Amino acid sequence: MPAVELRKRVILVEDIFHEGGPRAARPYRRGAILSVIHNPFAGGYVEDIVGFSEDLKPLGLDMARALIAALGGDPKAIQGYGKGAIVGAAGEIEHGALWHAPGGYGMREALGGARAIVPSAKKVGGVGARLDVPITHVEASYVRSHFDSVEVGIADAPRADEIVLVLAMTTGPRVHDRAGGLKASEIKGEDGLR
C-alpha cells in the first residue's frame, strides 16, 4: 500500500474549570489530535483498500502518545476516549473507515489496556468541516458520567484529496456530571460495557 504522507498535525487541549456551577479543584481536560494525510485512493473507486489500515498503525500509535503527552503525560490519567475521520470530497466514507482499527489499536497500546469499544464518528467534508467526536469511558461504555464529545476541525483541511484522522481523550467525568447512571466507581471492567 502507498506510504502515509502527513501534511499537518494539530493538537487541541481544553482545560474546563466550570460551566456555571462549582469550580473544579482540578480542571477537566479534554484533548484531541488531528493528522492531515494524503488520501491515496482519492479520485476514483479502488476495490482493495484494507491494507492501508495496517499502514496507519504507526501513525495511530504516534498520535496516541503525543496526545497523552499533551494531556500531562500519564496514560493512567486518561479516562475517556473517542476517534473520528473527515474524508475530503474526492474520497469516500469507506476511506474514513480505514481508521477504525489503527486508531483504536494506537490508543489501547499507548494506554496499556482499555476494554471499551472506541466510539467514533466520520464524514465526508470540505476544508474547515467540523466533526463532533464522541467520547466514552475507556473501560466501560455505559459509564454515564463520561459520555461527552469534542468538536474539532481545521480551517484548511481536508482538501479534496486528504483525510483528517482524529483521536480524542479526556481525564475524567463531565465537569458538572450529575445525570446519574452507571458510575466509574461501580464498573467491573471485564466486558468493556459495565
Next chain:
Amino acid sequence: MKAEIRKIVTIVEETHREIGRAIAPPTRRAAAVAVIANPFAGRYVEDLGPLIEIGEELGALLAARAVEALGVSGAAVESYGKAAAVGENGELEHAAAILHPKLGAPVRKALGKGAALIPSSKKRGGPGVALDIPLGHKDAAFVRSHFDGMEVRIADAPRADEILVAVAVTDSGRPLARVGGLKASEIKGEDGLR
C-alpha cells in the same frame, strides 16, 4: 479584578507538507485561548479599568501557556498575535480594553523581547465564532515571511456574557515563504519595524 476563567484551550499546529513539498523542520504555531466572564455584559460601564487589569493577567497566563504548548523557550518564538471575541451582550470596547493597554507587556516578558507591535483582531460573535489571529514577527513588523494568521474557535464559547481572549506564538514563518521583502536574517530589531 481577576479574570473569572471558565475554560482555557490550547491549540498547536505543525505543517509537515505543503502542496506536495516537505517542510523540514515543520513550521509550528500555538494559540492559548481563555474563556472568561464579561463583568460588564448587558450594561454600559464607563470605566473599563477592571478589564485592562484582566488583560494584563491574561497576557502573562496565555503567553506562558502558548509557549509551553509550542515546547520551545520564549526566546525562540519568532512571531506573535492576539485577538478577542466578545459575546453578544458585550461591546467591542471590552475587547479593546483587554487587548490594547496592558496585555502586551507580560507577553513580551515571557518572550524575552518583542520590539514589534503585537498585531490584533477583535469581533463580537456567538459560540463557535471563528477568530482569525493575525501574526507578525515579534521584533520587526515588516518581516514579510512572518505575516500570517491562525484561525481558532471554541464550539461552546463565547456565551452571551463571556469573552474569548487569545494569544498566538510561532517558531517559524509561513511554510513556503517566497514573496520577498524584508528577511528575518536582515532585521535590526530595534524600532519594532525593521
